[in-house]
Every structure is written in structure tokens, then in C-alpha cells.
Amino acid sequence: MSGPTPDSLGIVTHGLRKTFGAMVAVEGLDLEVARGEIFGLLGPNGSGKTTTIRMLTGLLEPTAGSALVVGVDVVKTPELVRRRIGYMSQRYGLYDDLTVQENLEFYAGMYGLVGDERRRRVATQFAEYGLGSRAGQLAGTLSGGWKQRLALASATTHAPELVFLDEPTAGVDPAARRHFWTMIHRRAKAGMTVLVTTHYMDEAEQCDRLAFLSRGHLIGVGTPKEITARFGLPTVEDVFIELQRRDEGEAA
């Protein structure tokens, strides 16, 4: 057998499945994400993106199937995975009543960073994310763009090998989104694997590879070019709209 070994991959899933009662959220998902790759997970609301991320972070136990994240079985040993990954949930996960600095230090501490090392890493994050001027500001008083910036910084202070970003730029203005993606590219270049979900097609075009989910099924994986070529459509957005149309046609 040729091909990449599990350890050289950021994520490998086989037949990953999740049902909530009679509702099938994710069905037989086979996914491979290479290390250092920016991998976009696309699909309409309710297509299973968040459920997939939650299974890959150990927040949900799969009904069936297996998943290796950074080479570790996340179903059997979620804690071993957790210390090596970062996660930005769809629901803004920062503490409004803590300052920017306190939020960063708190999450650094949760990953066992302490003393000089923590100070050094937090200082690096301040510099890299341009948060220095906001250090003493309560997170709750930040604007949307700054909140997302802080959330990404908090999720990566411990230098994770892989980071899950669940609609990280929802409701953020274009300038802030562009800055956000600059940071993601910089991190990816440094070797961090990124799995991101988004509804913005300009962001999707920036991913190395994309996967389309529709009602829990994986219906297409490839680079943005491959995807558009396969569907014979000019842009990823057209593909997305076409898929959503088919989805609704099936549902009707």
C-alpha cells in the first residue's frame, strides 16, 4: 500500500458517523487532511460541519467510525489530542469580564504553560496579532473583528499542531477578515494544519483544499480549481449554490 501514513496526516477519518436519535448528522465520512494544509469544510447550514468538528475535538462521541487527529485516536484518547490542537468554536468562547491579556494568559495556563514560557508566548501573540494596545481592555468591550483576533490568538498560544476554526469570521467586516486570513496563512506556513468552516466563498478560494458536505454526506473533495472544474462552474460560490439547490430539491 502506498500513500501517506496516518502520522504524516493531520486528520484521517474512516466511516465517521453521528446520529442524534433518528436524525443522521454525519454519514460515513472519509476524510484526509495533510499536515500544514489549510482545509476548508463547506456546506449549507445543517450539513454536518460543526458536528464533524465536534467529533474531531472529542466534544461529541461518534456513533460509528474512527478518527485520527495529529496521529492520535480522538475517540479513545481525546485528552491526548486536546493538548496538541487549538479550537475556535462557533460560539465566541472568550470571557467578556476578563481583559485581553487575562484571556490569553488563562488559555495558555489551561495548556500547562506557566512562568517565563507563558510570558514569552503571550508576548509573542501580542506582537503577532497586534493586540498589544488592547492588553488591558475587557474582552467584552472589543469590536467583532478584535474579538475574533483575540479568539484566534487564544486558541494558538500553546502552538498547536492543528487548529479547528468553526466559522471564525462570521459577522466580521472585510478588513478584519482579510487580516484574519493573513494570520492563518502565516501560521500554516509555519507548519500548523488548519481545518476551517466558512460561508464566505472568497475565504474558501484561499484554502488549499475543500470538502463539500451536504446533509451529512461528503460530496466532493479537492482544490478549489478541481472542484470548479468537476462541476463545470466558474467559481466555488456557483458550486456551493448549485449544491444547495440540489439539496433543497432532494428535500422537497
Add this chain to the structure above:
Amino acid sequence: MTARDRIARWSFWAMLRKEFIQMRRDRLTLALLIGVPTIQLILFGYAIQTEVRHLPTVVLDESRSPESRRLVQAMLNTGNFDLSRMVRDREEMASVIARGQARAGIVIPPDFERDLKRGRPATAQIVVDAADPLAASSAISGAGLAGAVRSQELAAARGVAAAINVRVRPWYNPAMRSAVYIVPGIIGVLLSMTMIIIASIAIVRERERGTLEQLIVTPIGKTSLMLGKIIPFMLVGYVQVTVILLLGRLLFDVPVTGNLSTLYLAAFPFIVASLAIGLFVSTLVTTQAQAMQLGFLFMLPNILLSGFMFPREAMPALAQWIGAALPLTYFLRVLRGILLRGTGLADLWPEMAVLAGFSILLIGLSVRRFHKTVE
């Protein structure tokens, strides 16, 4: 040190630090935690005082003389008795008290004035429904006071000593308990209520704000997470104990017979046990509103069955069993022991051991029930 050890050690401190910062910044919560018990203590305390005054009272005046009327008036003047009506005989008095229409009866025997005039000690009798020990002790003190006042007046006027004896007959509960009995209990009731409520909403609040999901994808252990959340509240508990003790002393003259440091030490397992109940509640609910409701569910048995208001010995077996499952029951013994009787730790360790047992059991159960998932 491996990554696992480092995380296990330091994530707990990070959690603790965050909770302290949040608690310090949350002025409203702090004000509520200290302000609410203060208000409740004052209301509770005065309610208890007004309740035991103005006992509805029937009078059986068999003497029908100026002296008997003066004594009855002196008793009513203490404010502890309110005249419901006069009764004709002892049977009527007994039935009125039995039906709860009056809680005390003043009996002046026929030869009351004659005895006084002959220079012999005259005797009046107070019958009191002692099922409520507070009412009973109020009646005793009121009657004793009135008797003493009239005796002194008579003594001054006629030069005879100890003219009037007032005899008290407590009915229904001959082994009476004193009034101060209830006030130390307020410390326990309020402390347990606030500890249970704040601990029960602590984790649920993170769930509602959306930060719990972010928190549980970090590698912090379940035990560290839960302990880090509740330990800061111990400080709140001790602030509360102090506030209630000070107010109890200032407003209600609650005695502190025993050692204060003993009291603070003995409060520790109770504070932890109450927080542990709250923690357990938080594993059963998904919203703060549910947590509050379930927390309040503990209030009623705490007040009724712990021995706070009613003696446990007089309860049916089932009520006693439920009472035995409440940490407050044990802490009340500790509190009353230390505050009223000056008991030391040497005699209180069984209660403290039970409280420690409660704490370990409930924290263990909570950690077992808590899952680092979003299902």
C-alpha cells in the same frame, strides 16, 4: 515533567486564578452574596422576635380582685402577651389552647388577693403551648418579668418580700429549648443556601455564555476544572459566616460561648459539602434557571427537617431519615455546640467527619457525572 503532568498541575491554577478575577470583577454577585444574607438575617431575626411577642393569650381570673387585675395588666404590659379573651374555667382554657386559638393562658387562683393581704406568697400560673419553644420561652420571660415587677411594687408599698410567685406550665413540649437556639441556625441555613446556589450556577453559566465548549476542548482534567470553579467560593462562604456572626452579635446578641477559630475551622467541611451539593446540581441541569430551582428545592427540607426550626427528635422516622441526609443537620449541631455551649473540636469530630464524607461523595459523584462533551 511530562506535558501531562504540567497540564494537570498548572491548568488547575489557571482556572482558579480566572475564577478569582471574575469573582472580584462581578460586583453585583459579590454584593448579592453578602447583601442578601444580611437582609435575610435582619428580616429573619426580627420576624422571630416579633413572632414570640404578642402571644394570643386567654385569662382565667378566679380571684376577680384589683390585685389580680393589676398582675394581668402587668403581664400584658410586657408586650409578650396579647389578651384574646377571658375564659370561665380550666376546661375552656384547655380547649382554646388545644385548638391553637390561644398559645398561652394566665391563671389567677381564687385565693390570690387573700394570700397577698395576709402577707403570704400568692401564686399565679402561666400555661403555655410549648410546641413552639420560642413562644414558650417568651411567655416565661414575660411572666417572670411581670411577676417580679408586681412583687417589687408590692414590696415597696407594704414592706413584704417575694410576694408573687409565677409558675409556668409548659404544655406539649416539656423539654423546652431556648430562644437563642434558632439564631445560630440562621448562619447554617443562609450559608448552605448561597453556597448551593452559586456553585450550581457556576458551570451552567459558562454553558449559557458559550465558554464551556471552549473550556472543555482544553486538556484540563475534570477534577481540576470543577475544583477550580468552586474553591474561590469558599472565600465567599467565610465572608458570609463573618457577616452573619457580626450582625447576629450586634442585632440579636447571639452569644459566642466557644472559640471563634474552632467555629471557622468547623465551618470548612460544611462550606465544602454545600458547594459540593451545588456542583452536583450543576451536573443535572442545563440552564441557570433550572439550577436555581433545584437549589431552592434544598431550602425547604433544610429549614423544616434539619432541626433549624423544629426539634428533630419529635419528627416521624421518615423526616428524621431525610434530615440525616442533609449536611445542615450536622452543621447545626456543630454551630449550636460551639456558639451556645462552648463545645470544642474534640466533641464535634463525628459531625465534621460526616460533613467531610458528604463532600468527598458529592464531589466524586459530580466528577463522574460531568463529561467533557457537549451532548
